Amino acid sequence: MAGYADDLSLAHLLADTADSISMGRFRALDLKVESKPDLTPVSDADTAVEQAIRSTLARARPRDGVLGEEFGLTHAAAGPGSRRWVIDPIDGTKNFVRGVPIWGTLIALLEGDIPVAGLVSAPALGRRWWAARGHGAYAGKHQHTATRIQVSGVTRLSDASLSYASLDGWQQIGRLQKIVDLSLASWRSRAYGDFYGYMLLAEGALDAMVEPELSLWDVAALIPIVQEAGGTITDLAGRPPVDKSSVIATNGPLHETVLTALTR
Template sequence: MSVHAADIDLAMKLADAAGAAIRPYFRREMGLEIKADRSPVTLADREAEAAMRRILDAERSGDGIHGEEYGVKEGVTGRQWVLDPIDGTRSFTVGRPIFGTLIALVDQGWPVLGIIDQPITRERWVGVMGRPTLFNGAPARTRLCPQLEGATIATTSPHLFDDDDVPHFMALVTAISGNSPRQGPVYGGDCYNYGLLASGHVDIVCESGLKLHDFAALVPVVEGAGGRMCDWNGDPLTADSAGHVLAIGDPARTEEILEALRNVPHDHDHDHDHDH
């Protein structure tokens, strides 16, 4: 499952192409539609993914493609390019530059290369299995988090959690905020939060309901910066994961975070198992 220089160059080329497709629509007429699952989609999402697929069809025709907008193309190499042209379409539609293009190379189900690209601010995190994560070409590092209380936690929106997951998330927030509930989570941000965590500005990101195209690229970025990505049971994230995602800047806090997620008052805990 090695990643070659040509893979990294290709991923950068995909990010450049997506950014070129997205920028003309930012804070302008974007052809907003609402999909069947009630999520927004714009011309920028569709054109960015189409641009990336054209490059992959030309240069890596044997590899599979898994894209948010145009679905799955089966490959023959055991490798799959996982594309989310705009992760954070809602932020994009209201003119907030905290969305990102996500590009991952997944080998036999394992994410081995990931890019988080913010095309408006031109910020790019590049993670490759076994190598240090780079932010705009310079090494990115997560920060130490000496104790759970007072840590900075981010999530895109509490409305994205299943009802079963909310008490677990709130139990973690309570463990972090201690007696100062005003220091609540940072909301909004989608994939941008994981880049900020990789660069040492956020300690924890906790989300559920994510799909492969939402999290595959994040894994090499966070782990190459010294952090840890896992599900709510502490297991590594693969193509088979259910979508409960934790990013932890300081891996020393992992057990406390997992314990806090489990520490739900019993009236809430009706035999909930995260592996549904």
């Protein structure tokens, strides 16, 4: 995987470290959980994972910047560069603190504003997903047991499996009824939420995943995986997702149908 092989190998190494920390704290009786200013939870595992990843990146990629959910933006230590790593130490913290195993560490590499590589590690599920731009998307327990993945070929909404998240979020932007209508028009709908719906989409198990608003660290790692699996991922205007934007991901053939249903 010329061009990003070293970066993906580093991402797997970072994920190994993250997994060892997070699994050690998952369902721990002494887990410490606090509320951030936006009232979302943060655990001691979130902060420990991000600190460990940042420490490794500072040594291995001093010319790259780092943006993380818990500690913000750190500029490159070795001068300005166009690359930055974007980290969500535990995506699905609410699941994590309640003992639900659907949570993971998200690691992305951006060149400029474009996500060129992404990795999602869900150790409680025993699975990872990763991709680099132009080289396909893969899944497996680790880098050396990989299977290439691709999206489904479903072309009709009435045959499609839809996932969504945060009904209250769709209500806040005035589109709750549109989500309800879209769900009723689909063959099946389930709220898997967080990273997991996007990974099921990339594997062809789902056909569409929609969310009202995500931060950059929530979506950056997902973009190359969905795209390299053959899918399409945009905001509600059909543009590339950015920080604090809606995210619409589909297998491709259904994209215009889903966008139209949410915007008409």
